[in-house]
Amino acid sequence: MKILVTEKISEKGLKVLQESGAKVDIKMKPPREELLSIIAEYDAMVVRSYTKVDEELFSYAKNLKVVGRAGNGVDNIHMPSATKKGVIVVNTPDANSVSAAELTVGHMLAISRKIPQAHQAMKKHHWDNHGYIGTELYKKKLGIVGLGRIGALVATRMQAFEMEVSAYDPYIADSRFEKFGVEKKETLEELIKEVDFVTVHTPKTKETAGMIGKNELMKAKKGIKVINCARGGIINEEDLTWAIQQGIVEAAGIDVLKDEPDTTSPLFDVENVTLTPHIGAGTVEAQDKVGVGVAHEVLGALRGEMVTNAVNMPTLMRQELDQVQSSLRLGEILGKFYYQMSKEPVDRLEIIYRGETVHMETQMITLAILKGLMEPVVQEKVNYVNAKLLAKSRGIEVIESQQSEDDRYLNFIQLKIYAKDKCFTIGGTVFGKKELRIAEVNGFVFDVVPTPYMLIAKNIDQPGMIGKIGTNLGEHHINIATMQVSRNVQGEKAMMVLTIDSEPTEEDLKMIQEVPGILNVQLVRL
Numbered sequence: 001m002k003i004l005v006t007e008k009i010s011e012k013g014l015k016v017l018q019e020s021g022a023k024v025d026i027k028m029k030p031p032r033e034e035l036l037s038i039i040a041e042y043d044a045m046v047v048r049s050y051t052k053v054d055e056e057l058f059s060y061a062k063n064l065k066v067v068g069r070a071g072n073g074v075d076n077i078h079m080p081s082a083t084k085k086g087v088i089v090v091n092t093p094d095a096n097s098v099s100a101a102e103l104t105v106g107h108m109l110a111i112s113r114k115i116p117q118a119h120q121a122m123k124k125h126h127w128d129n130h131g132y133i134g135t136e137l138y139k140k141k142l143g144i145v146g147l148g149r150i151g152a153l154v155a156t157r158m159q160a161f162e163m164e165v166s167a168y169d170p171y172i173a174d175s176r177f178e179k180f181g182v183e184k185k186e187t188l189e190e191l192i193k194e195v196d197f198v199t200v201h202t203p204k205t206k207e208t209a210g211m212i213g214k215n216e217l218m219k220a221k222k223g224i225k226v227i228n229c230a231r232g233g234i235i236n237e238e239d240l241t242w243a244i245q246q247g248i249v250e251a252a253g254i255d256v257l258k259d260e261p262d263t264t265s266p267l268f269d270v271e272n273v274t275l276t277p278h279i280g281a282g283t284v285e286a287q288d289k290v291g292v293g294v295a296h297e298v299l300g301a302l303r304g305e306m307v308t309n310a311v312n313m314p315t316l317m318r319q320e321l322d323q324v325q326s327s328l329r330l331g332e333i334l335g336k337f338y339y340q341m342s343k344e345p346v347d348r349l350e351i352i353y354r355g356e357t358v359h360m361e362t363q364m365i366t367l368a369i370l371k372g373l374m375e376p377v378v379q380e381k382v383n384y385v386n387a388k389l390l391a392k393s394r395g396i397e398v399i400e401s402q403q404s405e406d407d408r409y410l411n412f413i414q415l416k417i418y419a420k421d422k423c424f425t426i427g428g429t430v431f432g433k434k435e436l437r438i439a440e441v442n443g444f445v446f447d448v449v450p451t452p453y454m455l456i457a458k459n460i461d462q463p464g465m466i467g468k469i470g471t472n473l474g475e476h477h478i479n480i481a482t483m484q485v486s487r488n489v490q491g492e493k494a495m496m497v498l499t500i501d502s503e504p505t506e507e508d509l510k511m512i513q514e515v516p517g518i519l520n521v522q523l524v525r526l
């Protein structure tokens with residue numbers, strides 16, 4: 001395995017990568033051309049916010065399986081391309097939140113007490129203890145845009161200053177506002193027109209880019225102070241410069257700029273703006289947590305484990321992961337049967353989760369089923385990231401339903417796979433923690449432990465069939481591990497499921513197929 005690290009991560013993080021046995025190449029901020037020419041060699045890359053992991057880079061990255069973002073924001077990574085190519089993007093969303101929140105507090109104090117201006121004067125050996133009259137935070141109104149991880153940390157910290165905190169975040173439940181004792185504002189306008197400080201903590205999205213511009217600033221309370229420690233461009237830099245010059249905004253504290261690295265933004269030349277060069281995550285603690293966190297996520301994803309911070313697939317908490325692991329394996333196995341037993345393209349896949357399975361993260365099990373279903377027939381690599389997209393592109397409609405009880409099993413997953421006018425069904429269960437069983441195939445009931453090679457034979461229910469198959473396989477030196485026969489009506493069609501120790505050849509299968517009474521036989525590799 002080869003891992004490319006293109007930006008600085010902590011020594012502790014590097015050590016975790018290196019001790020894994022992977023070959024780790026460190027190339028700090030390589031020129032674009034060089035990056036494009038080498039990326040095909042790597043299985044994983046670790047970046048921060050500088051490296052543009054865009055559509056073009058993905059087109060060169062033939063072996064890339066994981067992009068690790070050492071940090072939170074993933075706006076430098078083209079997510080649709082990653083998902084299409086089945087590349088898992090992992091990040092460390094919590095690791096630097098406290099540091100980013102503390103820098104926000106720092107900017108608020110700096111601009112309200114004019115600390116940078118006073119400091120600059122002192123550095124010029126100029127003593128003026130009357131010239132830097134500021135304002136207190138006490139009892140002032142603070143408006144937070146985006147009450148996520150960092151927004152909420154800022155809220156609790158500023159409540160200690162006895163600020164009155166309100167927030168605008170249309171995507172979270174009222175209970176989160178209540179939990180943090182923050183007043184909910186329905187619109188950005190409602191927030192900005194009455195607060196003394198506004199601080200943004202949203203990701204940069206199509207919706208949030210430029211969300212605070214001239215229009216919003218014109219409605220703001222006169223003398224408002226503005227902080228952006230989230231992403232450059234959420235507040236329009238030209239419009240903010242204008243608003244400061246107009247006296248609408250009194251001061252601004254800015255950690256992030258639209259085009260980083262940048263030394264030319266108009267904000268550089270405005271008196272009341274305090275600038276830092278995107279250092280929200282720049283603490284020893286954050287860098288250690290980020291570095292070690294991203295290293296573990298990247299290695300876990302490379303090993304094919306379910307990682308907890310994958311950005312482009314549903315994630316599971318660690319305890320959920322243990323619980324759901326066996327059902328994921330079962331789902332993938334059930335999915336693998338169809339295309340090995342039928343060549344008809346699938347129109348619709350119905351997944352019925354029964355019993356205890358309904359309490360699990362079924363979204364993830366569905367991805368495992370789709371992965372299993374498409375792997376035997378799709379050229380691209382199929383994984384949890386692109387399984388849904390691939391199914392959609394193949395015109396497969398996926399329908400999930402849940403039934404809290406099952407007549408026979410504590411938990412049961414059933415697939416109904418529709419192709420033209422036919423319907424193939426298969427079902428399975430997990431006994432105890434990890435004993436998988438195939439429990440049903442096309443209406444025939446079984447209790448089979450799935451193994452790497454399985455033969456599924458349809459036959460006439462008549463005497464001597466088991467003996468004939470056994471003798472035939474024996475003659476071809478194929479050892480039968482287990483054999484089960486199931487029928488629904490005596491004398492009609494029956495089904496046999498055999499688990500065998502070695503892979504039969506085409507020739508072997510042909511011979512079995514020719515046994516009188518055998519209607520068809522199929523090999524399933526798991």
Ligand SMILES: NC(=O)c1ccc[n+]([C@@H]2O[C@H](COP(=O)([O-])OP(=O)(O)OC[C@H]3O[C@@H](n4cnc5c(N)ncnc54)[C@H](O)[C@@H]3O)[C@@H](O)[C@H]2O)c1
Binds near residue numbers: 168170256
């Ligand atoms: N300066 C730094 O070094 C630094 C460090 C870490 C994170 N960040 C940035 O801080 C920001 C917040 O990070 P986080 O971990 O708190 O994210 P988060 O995902 O936990 O929270 C973001 C919140 O924004 C809300 N939101 C989304 N769109 C919105 C909209 N249009 N209007 C209002 N609210 C909206 C979401 O509902 C969510 O609650 C991100 O942009 C991240 O990249 C910067």
Ligand SMILES: O=C(O)CC[C@@H](O)C(=O)O
Binds near residue numbers: 049072
């Ligand atoms: O320093 C960095 O890597 C950026 C940190 C921060 O903006 C993030 O999104 O995690």
